[in-house]
Amino acid sequence: QKEVEQNSGPLSVPEGAIASLNCTYSDRGSQSFFWYRQYSGKSPELIMFIYSNGDKEDGRFTAQLNKASQYVSLLIRDSQPSDSATYLCAVKSPGDKLIFGTGTRLQVFP
Amino acid sequence: EADIYQTPRYLVIGTGKKITLECSQTMGHDKMYWYQQDPGMELHLIHYSYGVNSTEKGDLSSESTVSRIRTEHFPLTLESARPSHTSQYLCASSPGDEAFFGQGTRLTVV
Numbered sequence: 001q002k003e004v005e006q007n008s009g010p011l012s013v014p015e016g017a018i019a020s021l022n023c024t025y026s027d028r029g030s031q032s033f034f035w036y037r038q039y040s041g042k043s044p045e046l047i048m049f050i051y052s053n054g055d056k057e058d059g060r061f062t063a064q065l066n067k068a069s070q071y072v073s074l075l076i077r078d079s080q081p082s083d084s085a086t087y088l089c090a091v092k093s094p095g096d097k098l099i100f101g102t103g104t105r106l107q108v109f110p
Numbered sequence: 111e112a113d114i115y116q117t118p119r120y121l122v123i124g125t126g127k128k129i130t131l132e133c134s135q136t137m138g139h140d141k142m143y144w145y146q147q148d149p150g151m152e153l154h155l156i157h158y159s160y161g162v163n164s165t166e167k168g169d170l171s172s173e174s175t176v177s178r179i180r181t182e183h184f185p186l187t188l189e190s191a192r193p194s195h196t197s198q199y200l201c202a203s204s205p206g207d208e209a210f211f212g213q214g215t216r217l218t219v220v
């Protein structure tokens with residue numbers, strides 16, 4: 001079992017819709033969770049982090065964490081074509097390793 | 111956000127050569143990471159460091175080595191490059207939990 005799992009996609013949504021990206025992790029001791037955006041040919045860029053159960057909102061982005069289910073999600077409201085990218089879920093293990101999922105490719109079409 | 115620099119950006123080198131990929135950050139971050147990423151694929155953690163004189167191997171079996179003699183510098187060395195080492199190498203630094211990436215080095219071994 002991979003430590004961090006994501007559906008590779010592509011996830012296709014129309015402009016203006018809500019995009020929902022999901023991630024599960026295997027280590028129950030993990031405490032810190034991150035979402036990165038990576039455009040093709042570029043480095044990952046941090047967009048959200050969450051430490052506590054529940055929701056955390058930042059502009060059009062909402063991160064959701066459920067530690068009991070070992071589940072993290074990212075919602076993107078009012079999706080724009082410029083949001084088209086690969087979204088990487090990352091988890092900080094108790095040993096301080098930062099482990100990434102395979103990423104979900106999001107396509108927002110006009 | 112961190113200022114983190116990787117050099118060179120692109121490198122084409124012959125099989126058997128020794129190479130060092132440079133990574134420097136100016137923010138005084140204790141934690142630094144090296145990842146390997148093939149195009150369209152996931153990031154694999156190959157080495158990380160908690161601070162000066164601390165280095166750990168990641169999850170990807172690698173023929174590379176790292177050193178951390180100064181806080182700001184975390185070079186990655188391949189003693190004998192092989193075509194299988196052709197990939198993108200990404201360096202990141204972290205003040206605590208969240209990590210920030212450099213622009214990457216795209217390595218091609220011919």
